[in-house]
Amino acid sequence: MSMSTTSNSAANAKTIVNEGKSTSFPPEFDAYVARTQSWLDLLALSTIWLVLAIFTGQKQIDLIPIWLVCRLAISVVYLVDLIIRSRLSGRGLRYAISRPDLMVAVIIPPVRIFASMRLLRKLFSRGNLALFMTVALILMLNAAVVVWEFESRAPGANITTLGNALWWSVVTVTTVGYGDYTPVTLGGRLTAVALLVLGLVSLAVLTAQIASNFLEQGQVAQASPDEQRSTSESN
Incomplete structure (x- = not known):
């Protein structure tokens, strides 16, 4: 009787854990989500400029298409994906x-940006330097487009082309700051x-x-030598 109760409790606990990890779906589903989720999150981050374009105040009719x-x-x-x-x-x-x-993200894509915030849990984890630099590059390119949208038709602005905005973003993110272009x-x-x-x-992460x-x-x-051998085998 006690063995049956124990096994049932273990089975229930296993079911709860599995449900928490969404393993109630077929393995093909879990494999697809694991394979594509990070890429879709990166795609969502790359669309920040599309959202901020609405608030730039620049009526660039030629960019609407x-x-x-x-x-x-x-x-x-x-x-x-859905x-x-x-x-x-x-x-x-x-x-x-x-x-x-x-479903809402299909109609209103910017909603997916909030879901992409889960990348923050991975960015500062050990071994994810490539992911961190990829996100940093995407954000830098977003900033270039956004600042160009704000500045391109502003009175007295000198960041009037996308090329100038890209140069400005590279100089700014590397903390060089030449000052030749300023918003x-x-x-x-x-x-x-x-x-x-x-x-x-x-810079702090790279250092x-x-x-x-x-x-x-x-x-x-x-x-x-024995420790070196075990270290190399573990790697």
């Missing part, structure tokens, strides 16, 4: 209905502050990574 095409393309990507998830889940339309966030609008200056913070954080590598090399050099 580009904006609409980009929005439509992103909606198509999210729709395809269809694939629904099919692989084995639940079809029921899965889509159970994920209103994904004059409030939105442009706020973007500059965000980019400066990004540059400082990136920490380099210091960690040197420390590991020193520890390996001082280790005994």
Whole structure:
């Protein structure tokens, strides 16, 4: 009797854990989500400029077709993702209905940006330097487009082309700051502050990574041959 109760409790606990990890779906579904989620989060981050374009105050009619095409393309990507998830889940339309966030993202793509914030949990983890630098690059390019949208038609502005904006963003994020191009609008200056913070954080992460590598090399050099062998085998 006690063994049966114990086994039932263990089974219930296992079920709860599995449900928490969403393993109630087929393995193909879990594999697809694990394979595509980070890429979709990066895509969402790359669309920040599409959101902020609405608030720049610059009535650039010639850019509206580009904006609409980009929005439509992103909606198509999210729709395809939702269809694939629904099919692989084995639940079809029921899965889509159970994920209103994904359905809303198809109609209003910027909603997906909030979901991409889960990348923050990975950015500062050990071994994710490549992911961190990719996110930093995406944010830098976003800042370039955003500051260009704010500045391109502002009185007295000198960041009037996308090329100038890209040069300005590179100089700013590397904390060099030549000063040959400076934003004059409030939105442009706020973007500059965000980019400066990004540059400082990136520099700190790179410095920490380099210091960690040197420390590991020193520890390996001082280790005994047996410890070096075990370290190399574990790697």
